[in-house]
Amino acid sequence: MTDLLALTAELVDVPSVSFAEAELVALLETELRAVPGLAVDRIGDNLVARTDLGREHRLVLGGHTDTVPGDTSGSRLDGDTLWGLGTADMKGGLAVMLELARTVSEPAVDVTWVFYAREEVAIVHNGLRELFAEAPELLVGDVAILGEPTGGALEAGCQGTMRFEVTMAGARAHTARPWMGRNAVHRLGGLLAALEGYEHREPEVEGCRYREALQAVHVEGGVAGNVVPDRAMMRINHRYAPDRSGAEAEAHVREFLAPFVDGGDTVELVDHSPAAMPGMSHPLLRTLAESNGLEVRAKLGWTDVAFFAEHGVPAVNLGPGEATLAHTADERVERSSVEGCYAALRDLLETGI
Structure with missing residues (x-):
């Protein structure tokens, strides 16, 4: 040999x-x-x-x-x-x-x-x-x-992977008068805290134990040092076990995000590779x-x-x-x-x- x-x-x-x-x-x-x-x-x-x-x-x-x-x-x-x-x-x-x-x-x-x-x-x-x-x-x-x-x-x-872009809206104002605006960056705080406490699943599929995850991977926002920002964006990556379809995994993430977004915000699935x-x-x-x-x-x-x-x-x-x-x-x-x-x-x- x-x-x-x-x-x-x-x-x-x-x-x-x-x-x-x-x-x-x-x-x-x-x-x-x-x-x-x-x-x-x-x-x-x-x-x-x-x-x-x-x-x-x-x-x-x-x-x-x-x-x-x-x-x-x-x-x-x-x-x-x-x-x-x-x-x-x-x-x-x-x-x-x-x-x-x-x-x-x-x-x-x-x-x-x-x-x-x-x-x-x-x-x-x-x-x-x-x-x-x-x-x-x-x-x-x-x-x-x-x-x-x-x-x-x-x-x-293998686990599937999908990435979302969550864009939160605000209202621009001078930082000396923040009450006149709505800080889009601050609005990310509740979502970040929820992601930190995310309770992942560990399903067993055909004798193999998987471990799901939901993680913030990128944050951007801000206009200038004296401006209340009117936009902030967070990218989120979800790893999901093969006992869920892509549609089920997407629905799960959207349900998780729902309490943190309102009518002016957007949640977009930008990338998906199935399990x-x-x-x-x-x-x-x-x-x-x-x-x-x-x-x-x-x-x-x-x-x-x-x-x-x-x-x-x-x-x-x-x-x-x-x-x-x-x-x-x-x-x-x-x-x-x-x-x-x-x-x-x-x-x-x-x-x-």
Whole structure:
């Protein structure tokens, strides 16, 4: 078997900041096209490689090729630890995918390998989104597993996320005569206090416990140092569990906000990415977890598994490295983590259900 940490280092040493993934994609494309029995499609800077063995089930394994901006000088190996931009997020996962594609020649399931661009930027640029829009037939499968860093645990589904802009109206006046106006910034105080005391839900969905949140993330207002402001705006982010639909989550937030807004105010939903159910009832995912003794837990953030869930494909995250190290100056991945994920996924590919 290839030294997986060395393969990870090879991928890390090819810079691939978002929108500049072409060199890495070319390397991956060359490797995949050299694998007998793989049909490879390239759409933009996205690669899809598929087996067509007539198996009963099809497994989709995917990962993004880009990194956030940072130190692109390359990797550094220290014993069994590899340091560098993208080691955890997620070139360790890409190394696992590539090595499996090259070495498992007769999988018990058909496999679709997806290497996609621009995950680390706004969702409108996401390469997986591009693939679903342009060639959804290439992404059909029974189950999808994305290699985001999870420390080798199975993170099932994901919470949805939505952002609101709450604009509160006031009446402008001189600060020497504030009674002649209405201070829009002051009006935010009651809402901020309510958000501080927000009682979040912790629902259990298919054995996974989620934890919702409602947080103020941005406040702006003010005219001048001697003017009572007539407008103030607050952005609020809501993370909601997959037992609620987007419409139900939106209704919940609007009900929460209702006591603090009046006729001159506005509440606008400006961004929404839906939640994804855990999907752990699917036998392929159950087999993966049970055969390898993997911890199964809820994904509290939002990830690209939601794209698959939206198309009826149960999806989870499983990858080497710790998510808490992603995007940091201390980003690194351990040999044991990369090899552990490789072993678990190889077992699934070779044995199926």
